[in-house]
Amino acid sequence: MNRDNLLTAKDLIPEFIESLAHVGAEVIKLNGKDSVLAYISENYPECITFENKEIWEEYSFSCSKEKLEKLGTIQLEGRFGVAENGAIWLDDNCFPNRLLPFIAQKVIMLLDSGKIVKDMGEAYDCVNECGYGVFISGPSKTADIEQSLVFGAHGPESLLVFLY
Amino acid sequence: MKGHSYKAGIFLKDESRADWHDKTLWMVRQKRDKAARSVADWEDLRERASSIKEQVLSNLDFYLSEFEQRAVENGVKVHRASDAQEFNEIVYKIVTDNNAKLVVKSKSMLTEECGLNTFLEQRGLEVVDTDLGERIIQFRKEPPSHIVLPAIHLKKEEIGELFHEKLNTPKGMSDPVLLTSAARTHLREKFLSAGVAITGVNFAVAETGSVVVCTNEGNADMGVHAAPVQIHCMGIEKLVPQTRDLAVFTRLLARNATGQPITAYTSHYRKPKPRGEMHIVIVDNGRSDRLKSDIHRSSLKCIRCGACMNTCPVYRRSGGHSYGYLIPGPIGSILAPSYNIKKHTDLPFASSLCMSCSNVCPVKIDIHDQLYKWRQELSEKGAFSPVKGLVLKIAGFILSKSALYDFSGKVARVALKWLPRRMVYSKINVWGWERELPAVPQESFKKWYSKNSGKNNL
Numbered sequence: 268m269n270r271d272n273l274l275t276a277k278d279l280i281p282e283f284i285e286s287l288a289h290v291g292a293e294v295i296k297l298n299g300k301d302s303v304l305a306y307i308s309e310n311y312p313e314c315i316t317f318e319n320k321e322i323w324e325e326y327s328f329s330c331s332k333e334k335l336e337k338l339g340t341i342q343l344e345g346r347f348g349v350a351e352n353g354a355i356w357l358d359d360n361c362f363p364n365r366l367l368p369f370i371a372q373k374v375i376m377l378l379d380s381g382k383i384v385k386d387m388g389e390a391y392d393c394v395n396e397c398g399y400g401v402f403i404s405g406p407s408k409t410a411d412i413e414q415s416l417v418f419g420a421h422g423p424e425s426l427l428v429f430l431y
Numbered sequence: 432m433k434g435h436s437y438k439a440g441i442f443l444k445d446e447s448r449a450d451w452h453d454k455t456l457w458m459v460r461q462k463r464d465k466a467a468r469s470v471a472d473w474e475d476l477r478e479r480a481s482s483i484k485e486q487v488l489s490n491l492d493f494y495l496s497e498f499e500q501r502a503v504e505n506g507v508k509v510h511r512a513s514d515a516q517e518f519n520e521i522v523y524k525i526v527t528d529n530n531a532k533l534v535v536k537s538k539s540m541l542t543e544e545c546g547l548n549t550f551l552e553q554r555g556l557e558v559v560d561t562d563l564g565e566r567i568i569q570f571r572k573e574p575p576s577h578i579v580l581p582a583i584h585l586k587k588e589e590i591g592e593l594f595h596e597k598l599n600t601p602k603g604m605s606d607p608v609l610l611t612s613a614a615r616t617h618l619r620e621k622f623l624s625a626g627v628a629i630t631g632v633n634f635a636v637a638e639t640g641s642v643v644v645c646t647n648e649g650n651a652d653m654g655v656h657a658a659p660v661q662i663h664c665m666g667i668e669k670l671v672p673q674t675r676d677l678a679v680f681t682r683l684l685a686r687n688a689t690g691q692p693i694t695a696y697t698s699h700y701r702k703p704k705p706r707g708e709m710h711i712v713i714v715d716n717g718r719s720d721r722l723k724s725d726i727h728r729s730s731l732k733c734i735r736c737g738a739c740m741n742t743c744p745v746y747r748r749s750g751g752h753s754y755g756y757l758i759p760g761p762i763g764s765i766l767a768p769s770y771n772i773k774k775h776t777d778l779p780f781a782s783s784l785c786m787s788c789s790n791v792c793p794v795k796i797d798i799h800d801q802l803y804k805w806r807q808e809l810s811e812k813g814a815f816s817p818v819k820g821l822v823l824k825i826a827g828f829i830l831s832k833s834a835l836y837d838f839s840g841k842v843a844r845v846a847l848k849w850l851p852r853r854m855v856y857s858k859i860n861v862w863g864w865e866r867e868l869p870a871v872p873q874e875s876f877k878k879w880y881s882k883n884s885g886k887n888n889l
């Protein structure tokens with residue numbers, strides 16, 4: 268199957284947004300990546316992004332766990348999203364350290380709204396071979412105490428997705 | 432050893448708790464139904480999942496060696512264990528070779544099956560289960576009562592009391608949000624200081640050598656990425672041929688387990704992290720024997736979604752601990768006797784054979800049929816308790832003789848009316864402990880039918 272064809276279906280956006288809400292993520296849709304970045308720097312000035320090479324190095328595998336533990340809000344960019352379940356695929360190239368998407372208190376996730384596939388069938392046609400990759404669908408959660416849903420079991424307490 | 436019915440009796444003594452348990456699990460079942468109905472090709476997915484598993488089981492040697500080869504190419508150290516003892520020793524060696532004292536673990540029924548925690552603890556290591564439900568039961572020193580919801584038998588007040596004792600939370604605090612947050616703080620400390628992280632495996636992909644782990648809490652990832660050494664433990668039956676096959680299983684698993692469209696994290700581990708070490712231990716422990724048996728091999732298709740438990744009227748009203756085996760419910764009842772036929776003779780009878788389990792199973796295991804086959808096998812082997820054995824023998828004799836059957840019916844109708852209560856509801860009649868027989872009819876169905884059938888053109 269042609270990967271580029273899969274990643275353009277615009278009519279999947281509403282379903283994707285609905286799925287994200289269902290799994291407990293917040294969603295904000297803006298026009299263009301620049302407006303997303305401007306919005307983040309205005310509203311989440313403390314947010315750490317890894318786009319700059321030095322920061323990438325600073326948080327790579329040699330970074331101490333104690334330092335990672337102190338992370339509040341971080342910004343990552345997903346490779347593509349899945350409409351049926353709100354999952355977003357990230358691989359080793361999306362972060363300098365595999366622990367980052369889990370150890371931060373809040374994750375802000377950017378996603379190009381042209382990169383949404385219909386279901387897991389299409390999704391697995393798009394996953395690339397990588398050392399580590401993960402579908403993330405909403406924040407960390409548990410219902411182990413009397414089936415009451417609680418966010419932030421171990422990983423992030425909230426997930427904010429920016430579609431552009 | 433007291434059997435399932437005895438322990439179920441104790442569980443049912445606390446009627447309001449039994450009702451609550453029943454309703455909670457039924458709610459999970461309803462969520463599952465809703466999620467399943469939202470997928471148009473659900474039945475087709477089940478069919479595909481079943482046939483992928485069949486395909487793997489029929490060519491297991493091939494997929495195992497393909498998987499192993501790929502994993503080694505990825506820089507992973509692969510180990511094979513034929514039984515629980517060997518498995519525990521392999522894991523112990525990896526831990527000690529790395530001078531680790533603290534091991535964090537995410538959910539793995541396989542490590543429960545092999546008794547890994549006890550093995551490591553007896554050798555002076557600290558093992559911390561990091562799934563919230565598992566940590567709760569680890570604190571209580573009891574086995575899980577459900578494979579997906581390990582602490583489903585507990586009320587929040589009991590967990591509050593437990594955390595007060597173990598984690599020093601304020602007395603009387605039982606709010607799930609606050610309790611979860613206390614566990615989070617406690618477990619973060621463990622994640623950051625552990626030398627080794629162990630996980631179970633949901634699926635292992637032969638063509639890439641990767642293993643896939645599904646969690647909602649993110650605890651497998653917290654452990655694996657924070658510790659220098661990661662160990663993934665899998666039974667031989669966890670394989671799927673290709674990455675694409677994961678699409679079928681990830682669409683089914685969480686929907687069928689809890690009604691979620693997918694777990695919060697579906698993690699694919701293929702290569703070790705920089706400067707990290709990655710091990711995969713592949714365990715047999717009786718599985719290849721089951722594979723050889725035409726009758727019982729289909730139980731190896733199980734993906735441990737827990738749906739057969741949630742839907743089972745017997746499980747819901749007897750609780751996971753009444754089964755006396757680490758995997759309770761319908762699937763546990765067909766797995767347990769293959770491990771220890773003497774100890775678990777009663778489990779294939781802990782079912783009404785209503786077929787609900789087979790109807791919800793995402794990989795189409797014929798669970799009810801397996802239960803029935805076990806009953807036959809057990810009766811051939813004469814493995815029943817003396818009372819059950821005798822009763823079944825008499826029943827078999829009477830049912831095979833039509834005249835004798837009619838006569839017995841007549842006698843029973845009269846006897847049940849006139850016999851003193853304490854004889855009918857005697858100690859031997861377990862069935863009568865918690866139940867009342869319905870009023871005895873005047874005539875037999877056979878008589879009624881021959882009188883009425885002409886009239887209604889039945």
Ligand code: SF4
Nearest residue numbers: 733734736737739792
């Ligand atoms: S037997 Fe089927 S329904 Fe039961 S846990 Fe296994 S996969 Fe799920």
